[in-house]
Amino acid sequence: MAMLEIKNLSVVVDSRQILNGLNLTVNKGEVHAIMGPNGAGKSTLAHVLSGKAGYEVTGGEVLFEGKNLLELPADERAAMGVFLAFQYPLEIPGVATMTFLRTALNSQRKKRGEPELTTPDFMKRVRDGAAKLGIAQEMLRRPVNVGFSGGEKKRNEVLQMALLEPKLCVLDETDSGLDIDALKIVAEGVNQLRSPERGFVVITHYQRLLDYIVPDIVHVLAKGRIAKTGGKELALELEANGYAAFQDEAA
Amino acid sequence: MNAEVKQIKTAAESALAANFAASKSRLPGGPQTAGEREQAFKLFERRGLPHRRIEEWKHTDLRVLMRDAKPLAAPPDAAAKDRAKHSGGLVSGVPMHRLVFADGAFVPELSDAVDFLAGVTMVSLADMLARNDAGSAFAPPEAPQAGGDDAALALNTAMMTDGAVIRIAKGTVVDKPIHLVFSHSGSAATATFTRSQMIVEAGAKVTLVESHEGADDVDYQVSTALNLVVGDRAEVNRVKVGAEGARALHIATLIADVGEGAQLRDFIFNIGSAVTRNQLFVTCSGKNANVMLAGASLQRGTQHADTTLVLDHAVGGCTSREVFKAVLDDESRNVFQGKIVVRQNAQKTDARMMTRALLLSDDAEADSKPELEIFADDVQCGHGATAGALDENLKFYLMARGIPEHEAEALLIQSFVGDAIETIAHDGLRDALMFATVRWLGARV
Numbered sequence: 001m002a003m004l005e006i007k008n009l010s011v012v013v014d015s016r017q018i019l020n021g022l023n024l025t026v027n028k029g030e031v032h033a034i035m036g037p038n039g040a041g042k043s044t045l046a047h048v049l050s051g052k053a054g055y056e057v058t059g060g061e062v063l064f065e066g067k068n069l070l071e072l073p074a075d076e077r078a079a080m081g082v083f084l085a086f087q088y089p090l091e092i093p094g095v096a097t098m099t100f101l102r103t104a105l106n107s108q109r110k111k112r113g114e115p116e117l118t119t120p121d122f123m124k125r126v127r128d129g130a131a132k133l134g135i136a137q138e139m140l141r142r143p144v145n146v147g148f149s150g151g152e153k154k155r156n157e158v159l160q161m162a163l164l165e166p167k168l169c170v171l172d173e174t175d176s177g178l179d180i181d182a183l184k185i186v187a188e189g190v191n192q193l194r195s196p197e198r199g200f201v202v203i204t205h206y207q208r209l210l211d212y213i214v215p216d217i218v219h220v221l222a223k224g225r226i227a228k229t230g231g232k233e234l235a236l237e238l239e240a241n242g243y244a245a246f247q248d249e250a251a
Numbered sequence: 252m253n254a255e256v257k258q259i260k261t262a263a264e265s266a267l268a269a270n271f272a273a274s275k276s277r278l279p280g281g282p283q284t285a286g287e288r289e290q291a292f293k294l295f296e297r298r299g300l301p302h303r304r305i306e307e308w309k310h311t312d313l314r315v316l317m318r319d320a321k322p323l324a325a326p327p328d329a330a331a332k333d334r335a336k337h338s339g340g341l342v343s344g345v346p347m348h349r350l351v352f353a354d355g356a357f358v359p360e361l362s363d364a365v366d367f368l369a370g371v372t373m374v375s376l377a378d379m380l381a382r383n384d385a386g387s388a389f390a391p392p393e394a395p396q397a398g399g400d401d402a403a404l405a406l407n408t409a410m411m412t413d414g415a416v417i418r419i420a421k422g423t424v425v426d427k428p429i430h431l432v433f434s435h436s437g438s439a440a441t442a443t444f445t446r447s448q449m450i451v452e453a454g455a456k457v458t459l460v461e462s463h464e465g466a467d468d469v470d471y472q473v474s475t476a477l478n479l480v481v482g483d484r485a486e487v488n489r490v491k492v493g494a495e496g497a498r499a500l501h502i503a504t505l506i507a508d509v510g511e512g513a514q515l516r517d518f519i520f521n522i523g524s525a526v527t528r529n530q531l532f533v534t535c536s537g538k539n540a541n542v543m544l545a546g547a548s549l550q551r552g553t554q555h556a557d558t559t560l561v562l563d564h565a566v567g568g569c570t571s572r573e574v575f576k577a578v579l580d581d582e583s584r585n586v587f588q589g590k591i592v593v594r595q596n597a598q599k600t601d602a603r604m605m606t607r608a609l610l611l612s613d614d615a616e617a618d619s620k621p622e623l624e625i626f627a628d629d630v631q632c633g634h635g636a637t638a639g640a641l642d643e644n645l646k647f648y649l650m651a652r653g654i655p656e657h658e659a660e661a662l663l664i665q666s667f668v669g670d671a672i673e674t675i676a677h678d679g680l681r682d683a684l685m686f687a688t689v690r691w692l693g694a695r696v
Contacts, residue, residue, distance in 0.1 A: 050651050073655075075650045075652075075653050078650070079653050083651075084651050086651075089648070090645050090648045092648070092663070092666055093666055093669075094665065094666030095665065095666045099662075100662070103662065104649075107652075107653045107655060111653070143666075164652065164653065
């Protein structure tokens with residue numbers, strides 16, 4: 001059984017058709033890149049998968065390990081193993097990063113019927129994960145993302161991903177706002193999480209990220225559906241020729 | 252014919268007049284105090300219960316909210332004392348010097364002796380009035396001063412039975428916070444009128460905690476006031492915890508005078524009462540004074556809470572900050588009125604006021620009225636007011652990490668309130684109020 005099956009998905013936002021019959025299948029261990037021009041529906045796809053409000057599904061279905069994902073609230077999807085790395089991670093003043101991480105991890109474990117982590121066990125996991133990503137202990141004491149640079153926020157996203165050990169990681173334009181050094185650190189963090197048991201959907205506008213997170217399959221998303229699917233060379237082709245052909249084709 | 256317009260009294264006003272007449276002979280103090288009580292009551296009678304056409308009370312109309320006046324509480328019995336003994340629970344984990352008041356009367360046997368602390372003197376108001384007849388410290392002054400013509404304060408002056416009169420001598424640093432524990436027994440629906448005074452002399456440092464608690468099932472009434480003098484270069488932190496019973500009416504006044512280079516940090520935590528009014532009249536009377544007034548009000552049901560403050564920058568070079576937060580569920584209502592006055596000679600004033608309300612329900616209401624009255628030309632003053640619902644994007648971020656909706660909301664509300672609570676300098680008090688906030692959120696359905 002495929003891990004994620006998106007069948008003929010159509011989504012309307014503010015009475016505009018954003019996704020229009022999208023099909024996508026992701027198996028365990030695969031890294032899929034989704035590329036496309038601005039306004040193609042990339043972020044909408046990420047948000048609909050993770051359960052953000054404000055999106056009206058007008059057709060199709062999304063199955064995660066055979067279960068209908070669309071009828072579940074965001075927290076239950078997360079507990080099932082769906083993780084969204086945000087394009088713009090939010091700042092939460094007054095909530096310590098540690099509290100946030102612990103609450104998230106234990107909420108998921110509770111929902112899955114697993115025991116809560118002991119404090120030493122939790123601390124060790126956070127420290128190890130933070131060390132791998134070059135996140136200073138001092139940052140963990142601050143409120144969530146408050147005063148973090150763009151690169152620090154994205155590293156924090158990857159740290160959360162590492163701690164929560166999701167089955168499916170959806171990365172929404174993780175490269176946006178990152179300089180090349182920050183991009184390498186984040187990509188390395190993601191690559192460490194690649195495993196035969198885990199699937200990735202890497203959404204990006206630019207080919208650059210895919211130099212560091214090398215995908216198995218590349219899709220072009222245009223006008224709300226997958227317009228072309230190929231290997232990693234498709235990304236290079238897009239980099240050379242742009243998205244014009246797909247926008248015309250779809251029009 | 253008599254041309255004078257005869258004001259029609261409300262039932263509560265008539266009852267207050269009757270209560271005053273009936274009880275004035277047994278209120279503490281000699282002839283001088285008695286005269287000042289008469290004078291204060293006359294002021295109250297002239298003004299009547301504050302109502303919506305009095306600007307300062309516009310949103311807290313006592314003619315409507317205070318339908319009747321309860322009789323003056325009797326001296327506390329054993330049960331009342333027992334309740335008071337266990338009162339102050341929200342901050343009970345913090346080591347403090349406790350001074351306990353049950354049904355408006357000081358209970359020495361439940362209180363810590365603070366007089367043995369070097370530089371600290373404490374006497375109950377009742378004792379002071381009985382011994383010295385020195386009522387004038389609390390009487391309406393000849394010249395108008397902050398809060399001097401407020402009807403609710405005048406009523407407190409007329410009826411005051413007891414309180415703490417504390418003096419911290421020059422340069423004294425008090426080791427632990429002094430905790431005034433006010434408890435209402437709820438054995439009957441009665442009224443208490445407490446009045447305290449704390450004079451902190453030059454360079455002294457002290458933290459004062461006030462907690463107000465009582466029975467949930469009785470509609471008792473509390474009037475309380477504190478006159479605070481912060482001497483030159485002194486540092487005073489006050490934390491007031493309002494955790495009255497669910498049906499109580501609570502009216503509190505702070506009159507503070509802050510001296511040169513002195514610092515006052517005030518925090519009002521409100522979690523109780525059906526009707527709460529906190530009024531603050533704070534004057535920066537010495538140069539380079541530093542004032543922080545903050546508060547958090549957590550309300551549900553039909554709770555009504557009003558914070559009205561007047562901060563008077565009488566001299567220059569002073570800094571003031573206000574941060575007031577309200578979390579409003581169900582049909583609760585919060586009122587914030589903040590007025591900053593900057594006198595003509597108060598140059599280089601730096602004053603900033605912020606009030607925020609978080610509305611958790613469509614039926615909750617927040618009324619905010621910030622006011623600046625600036626007569627000096629070289630000042631920095633600003634104010635802001637917001638009212639809104641929880642940020643859906645933040646909520647989604649937390650839920651996308653697996654945190655259930657209810658817990659996500661609780662975390663965000665904690666974050667909202669925490670911003671104000673963090674202004675409290677004392678770690679233990681800050682943690683206690685944060686914990687009280689978490690408990691309050693835990694009871695949210």
